[in-house]
Amino acid sequence: MVSNNFEYFAPETFDEAARLLAKYRDDGKIVAGGYSLIPLMKLRLASPSVLIDIGGIDELRSITSNGGGLSVGSMATYYEISRSAAVQSAAPALAEAAGQVADVQVRNRGTIGGSLAxxxxxxxxPAVFLALGGTIVAKTRRGSREIAADRFFVDLLTTALRPTEIITEIRFPSAGARSGSAYAKFANKASHYAVAGVAALVTLGADGTVTDARVAVTGVGSKATRAKRTERILKGKEPTASVIRRASDRAAVELAGDVTDDIHASAEYREHLAKVMAENAITSAVERAGG
Ligand SMILES: Cc1cc2nc3c(=O)[nH]c(=O)nc-3n(C[C@H](O)[C@H](O)[C@H](O)COP(=O)(O)OP(=O)(O)OC[C@H]3O[C@@H](n4cnc5c(N)ncnc54)[C@H](O)[C@@H]3O)c2cc1C
Structure with a gap:
């Protein structure tokens, strides 16, 4: 199928993009890598009459880190993120996940802003963003606001982003000493989308026990979701193999009643995969934390 006709704009500044989006509102759509929006348009599941391509706005591409954390521009591609020394050092789970997205063509154009939006x-x-406790910076012509990861994903393909907001930057706080993060997924063999994927961030205290843990699951339900039961089991304990196994067994509890059952995997299989991926991700995160 082919998409409906649309007008195309390629602004070179953020101000111009924000002005266009404010002007066209619900008729307009931001296009970043285009790897999700264009297929939806070809299937006529989305029919914007105006596309605003933000690919030419260089200021949205930067990746920087300092003592306070990591900042990733919304137009940074999966390839750039996976190869960035700053990301590999500050947020290994993010580099790891970006390097596992789809194939080289998608990684070369697909963006973090597009993926989260x-x-x-x-x-x-989305799972990595949740586990690392990131923050979205969303801007309009008139101002900007920050949206914490825990408030961002609302439902299937639905976020807290307003129609005139553009994501400019994604911030990740510094994880601190003795912290480690990792991402593990069981990929669909054709698309590489996650049948089940788990991101984990673990911080260890001086005595080797877990002082903080954030774990998030994707692929299993309608949106990426924190595995809070898993986190609670890990906290305060020495992360031995049996503790990690017990915590991982609870990885899909928060998704009860919302587990996807489709041609790619049954609900029961997805729940099983969530547990296995949680065990893999948490074990790697603990190792990276020095445990
Ligand atoms: C064959 C194939 C395999 C894939 N496999 C995977 C996979 O293994 N893992 C995976 O995670 N993804 C996968 N994807 C999806 C891919 O990662 C997309 O790139 C991603 O979902 C969207 O990013 P994008 O930059 O292409 O966004 P676009 O398609 O350009 O936009 C997607 C949506 O986000 C909005 N948007 C984009 N940028 C912004 C912004 N800065 N501010 C506000 N709104 C914005 C758009 O308006 C649109 O609604 C696959 C896609 C294909 C085609």
Whole structure:
């Protein structure tokens, strides 16, 4: 199928993009890599009459880190994120997940801003964004606001982003000493979307026990979701193999009643995969934390 006709704009500044989006509102759509929006348009599941391509706005591409954390521009591609020394050092789970997205063509154009704004239930970066406790910076012509990861994903393909807001930057706080993060997924063999993917961030205290843990699951339900039961079991304990196994067994509890059952995997199989991926991700995160 082919999409409906649309007008195309390629602004070179953020101000111009924000002005266009404010002007066209619900008729307009931001296009970043285009790897989710264009397929939806070809299927006529989305029919914007105006596309605003933000690919030419260089200021949205930067990746920087300092003592306070990591800042990733919304137009940074999966390839750039996976190869960035700053990301590999400050947020290994993010580099790891970006390097596992789809194939080389998608990684070369697909962006972190597009991935989070689209909130695909099988997308990789939403789980990492949740586990690392990131923050979205969303701007309009008139101002900006920050949206914490825990408030961002609302439902299937639905986020807290307003129609005139553009994501400019994603911030990740510094994880601190003795912290480690990791991402593990069981990928669909054709698309590489997550049948089940788990991101974990673990911080260890001087005595080797877990002082903080954030774990998030993707691919299993309608949106990326924190595995809070898993986190609670880990906290305050020495992360031995049996503790990690017990915690991982609870990885899909928060998704009860919302587990996807489709041609790619049954609900029962997805729940099983969530447990296995949680065990893999938490074990790697603990190792990286020095445990
Ligand atoms: C064959 C194939 C395989 C794939 N496999 C995977 C996979 O393994 N894992 C995975 O996670 N994903 C996968 N994807 C999806 C891919 O990662 C997309 O790139 C991603 O979901 C969307 O990013 P994008 O930059 O292409 O966004 P676009 O398609 O350009 O936009 C998606 C949505 O986000 C909005 N948007 C984009 N940028 C912004 C912004 N800065 N501010 C506000 N709104 C914005 C758009 O308006 C649109 O609604 C696959 C896609 C294809 C085609």
């Amino acid at each position: 689209h909130s695909d239930p099988a997308g990789d970066l």
